[in-house]
Amino acid sequence: AQKVTQAQTEISVVEKEDVTLDCVYETRDTTYYLFWYKQPPSGELVFLIRRNSFDEQNEISGRYSWNFQKSTSSFNFTITASQVVDSAVYFCALSEARGTNAGKSTFGDGTTLTVKP
């Protein structure tokens, strides 16, 4: 079975602070994909990033960066110099590449980020 845990239910920061959202996952598959999605107040889930299990390179995209560590089964997401527009619910998700779970994604329960001006 696959499982995604986002231990932080809510985080509140002041604008320009850096913030890290934690994600820990469980899977029996050796090949899988990890994702982060953003769900703003409007409600539509927006894809942010996908990582393959065999690629542990960290990635930076503008103010966003992701730290994937297979040894600890974690895929953490950092927003640098946060802005009010970053306020949203952020979901981490896991999708196995093979077997009966291939394709479907298992989501964590999300972290609600509030960035105050």
Next chain:
Amino acid sequence: GAGVSQTPSNKVTEKGKYVELRCDPISGHTALYWYRQSLGQGPEFLIYFQGTGAADDSGLPNDRFFAVRPEGSVSTLKIQRTERGDSAMYLCASSPSLGGTYNEQFFGPGTRLTVL
């Protein structure tokens, strides 16, 4: 191009009624997924299609729920004898293929179902 669209955006119905929720995936996407999201929780998998066939319907909670995708494009999620516990946001997503490299899913805006 156009993203995933879902209709209606909101549906209010009475307990015991039948409802249909529609999803129009991104053109050319072969995989289509349905999720249900309750307040304060992440999306929960219901069913996915590869083309016209349901590749995995293990997430459907019971036999009151059924989904079809007859021509491999538009999908309809059908709920019979609705119950108050069915109230949730129903999300549809599509992706270019099932598994493989291009596995990210593109989500629609959802249909908020309220059963009174």
